[in-house]
Amino acid sequence: TAGTLVRGLSVLAHLERLETRMHRSRKKLEEPQTVQAEESALVTEIQKLRRLRDKLRAEVKRRQAGVKASTANVEPDQTWEITEQEVLERKWENLKAVLQAYRFTGLSGKLTSRGVCVCISTAFEGNLLDSYFMDLIVQKPLRIHRHSVPVFIPLEELSAKYLETNIQHFLFTLCEYLNAYSGRKYQADRLQSDFAAFLAGPLQRNSLCNLLSFTYKVEPRGQSFPLCARLLYKDLTRTLPTDVTVTYQGMDALSTSWEEQRASQENLFRTKPLHHVFTSFARKGEMLDMSLVS
Amino acid sequence: MDETVAEFFKRTILKIPMAEMMTILKAWDFLSENQLQTVNFRQRKESLVQDLVLLCEKKRASLNDAAILDIVYTQFHRHQKVWDVFRMSREPGEDIDLFDMEQFKRSFKKILQRALKNVTISFRDAEENAVWIRIAWGSQYRKPNQYRPVYVVYYSQTPYAFTSSSQLRSNIPLLGQALTIASKHHQIMKMDLRSRYLDSLKAIVFKQYNQTFETHNSTTPLHERSLGLDINMDSRIIHENRIEKERVQRVTQETFGYYPQPRLEFAQYKLETKFKSDLNGGILAEREEPLRCLIKFSSPHLLEALKALAPAGIADAPLSPLLTCIPNKGMNYFKIRDK
Numbered sequence: 226t227a228g229t230l231v232r233g234l235s236v237l238a239h240l241e242r243l244e245t246r247m248h249r250s251r252k253k254l255e256e257p258q259t260v261q262a263e264e265s266a267l268v269t270e271i272q273k274l275r276r277l278r279d280k281l282r283a284e285v286k287r288r289q290a291g292v293k294a295s296t297a298n299v300e301p302d303q304t305w306e307i308t309e310q311e312v313l314e315r316k317w318e319n320l321k322a323v324l325q326a327y328r329f330t331g332l333s334g335k336l337t338s339r340g341v342c343v344c345i346s347t348a349f350e351g352n353l354l355d356s357y358f359m360d361l362i363v364q365k366p367l368r369i370h371r372h373s374v375p376v377f378i379p380l381e382e383l384s385a386k387y388l389e390t391n392i393q394h395f396l397f398t399l400c401e402y403l404n405a406y407s408g409r410k411y412q413a414d415r416l417q418s419d420f421a422a423f424l425a426g427p428l429q430r431n432s433l434c435n436l437l438s439f440t441y442k443v444e445p446r447g448q449s450f451p452l453c454a455r456l457l458y459k460d461l462t463r464t465l466p467t468d469v470t471v472t473y474q475g476m477d478a479l480s481t482s483w484e485e486q487r488a489s490q491e492n493l494f495r496t497k498p499l500h501h502v503f504t505s506f507a508r509k510g511e512m513l514d515m516s517l518v519s
Numbered sequence: 520m521d522e523t524v525a526e527f528f529k530r531t532i533l534k535i536p537m538a539e540m541m542t543i544l545k546a547w548d549f550l551s552e553n554q555l556q557t558v559n560f561r562q563r564k565e566s567l568v569q570d571l572v573l574l575c576e577k578k579r580a581s582l583n584d585a586a587i588l589d590i591v592y593t594q595f596h597r598h599q600k601v602w603d604v605f606r607m608s609r610e611p612g613e614d615i616d617l618f619d620m621e622q623f624k625r626s627f628k629k630i631l632q633r634a635l636k637n638v639t640i641s642f643r644d645a646e647e648n649a650v651w652i653r654i655a656w657g658s659q660y661r662k663p664n665q666y667r668p669v670y671v672v673y674y675s676q677t678p679y680a681f682t683s684s685s686q687l688r689s690n691i692p693l694l695g696q697a698l699t700i701a702s703k704h705h706q707i708m709k710m711d712l713r714s715r716y717l718d719s720l721k722a723i724v725f726k727q728y729n730q731t732f733e734t735h736n737s738t739t740p741l742h743e744r745s746l747g748l749d750i751n752m753d754s755r756i757i758h759e760n761r762i763e764k765e766r767v768q769r770v771t772q773e774t775f776g777y778y779p780q781p782r783l784e785f786a787q788y789k790l791e792t793k794f795k796s797d798l799n800g801g802i803l804a805e806r807e808e809p810l811r812c813l814i815k816f817s818s819p820h821l822l823e824a825l826k827a828l829a830p831a832g833i834a835d836a837p838l839s840p841l842l843t844c845i846p847n848k849g850m851n852y853f854k855i856r857d858k
Contacts, residue, residue: 324735335733342733358732373732376725377676382611431618432648432676438619459615 328356332400339363339370345400347407349464350498354407367392377432378402379461401462408464408498409434415500423503425451435461437499440474443490443506450474452487456494469494520576527585527665528575532568535592540567547591549584550574586641586665590653593670593683594645597717600670600683604712604720604849605695607678607704616703618675620650626701627652634693639663649674656690669694672717678704679724681717711852719781723846728781767829770836774843780822786851788814788841793857809857822846 253260327333334343340363346356360370366389374380380399387395413434416424422445429438435458443449450473457468471491473479479487493502520528535543540560544550550571558570575584593600628640637657645651652671657663670683671694680698685691695707714720722728758764791809818824822845829836837843845851 321735328734328736333735335735337733344732344734358734360732371726371729373727373730376674376679429620430648431620432674433616433618435615436617436619438621457617459617461615 349408412499
């Protein structure tokens, strides 16, 4: 039964213990020299560790005293020395941080072994968007070794015109193009993601985001008629469209009030960024809802 | 449903491996979730295909729907085709390219259909504002052959188009014309660049393959990766020519960079040069005519293989610019003549 088994085990365990004790004492009797040698080695080890401990304790005390002294505005010479190295390190960290922060100016660069790596960081309405890089090799002639500018941005045209003659103009113009592209892309992305409920079909766009075509409603769930909008951005340095056409879907002749509405919609798209227009639709809808409730 | 269309559906679905069936059908987005759930995907493939074709018939699927399924299959199996690259150009000083995808599709279709009565053209929009076009060619008297289509991938507002190599070469000029006019370009020419790896071709012509740049923000991309000079190696191993090995490594990194190389399977060099010899005399040296020979380098991943040549001791560093210029120039077919 289980009871006898447990008792049996404890008896066995007891026997084991007695056995090991016997082995140990026999071992001690057989090799007294090794035991002694071990003992003395251990003693020296203990002494060594004690000395190290005392040394460390003294060091800790010293530093604590130093900190106390400096916070109490005691002469720095006496207990607290800020080494030259630490000063330089702090300066260097500061400089690195400033160089990293330059990114936020939109145009920054880093010297490379063969020239400079220019970084154009685009932004729209205070939102930091994609960054684009260009590796310039400073030679005669100045050339772009490689870059991450999208293939549909007219980089080759711009560099052929201005890179050699007026690099400042080249960089600023490229910044304009890239920032405008980023801004247009941002507006189109916002429309697709945040205002999908207002769209009655997919948003048609292209690589440059300079032609947008979509069908929309002013109220997502309402009874309003769908409108077709076509936005052309002929100026690639701008984030607002140059040409806007809004029509009521499938309706040619309109009454005066409807024509007014249509024209005002066109004006909205011409003057406000795309996602702002839809935000105002959403807000109007909210106000209507609230007025219905009250 | 027309018999030929049903047959086309059957053969297209049959091509799809069982493991990918659900994924591809979902991407096709013609049969709804509910409809797919009514089908038993654990039965034998032939029976499954029959059930699916029946479903398509019930839903009145058209030839175009089948063509779109074919496009989806090809998108998943793009490596099964060999892709050529065409570059288009337009006169400088042209108006801004206001690319309208719908207008492009209409124009493309109109040009082909005007020239060829019998042709099937299908479109599928893809990511990054690109479009996949499938064209099945017919002739004056024959209906389009759905089993030998040509695919074209075009990224809007770029000068490049990628086409799957086709044996029916007679239609290529017409295809080029349609592409050029529909995308508002003036000229088109075929590049000396070909590979199975469509994404690598795109990386090469769009210059997207070397995208690590030095900035103040990034952790330096210039940390050294040793190609075989392991510091933690057994101390009993000594490199006799360490300096040379380090030079080779440095030159290799300078040429090939730190990025993964785009994938190509071969580079071909057609030589038409006079034989040059150090020895005076000899039969070949007296030839006036150039020697014609073709050298082809093949590899599952050519550029990585070339990158490994010098560090492995098989070739001297730096490698010949004829080999290292491949991604830069966007060429893997070369014709070399005496100047």
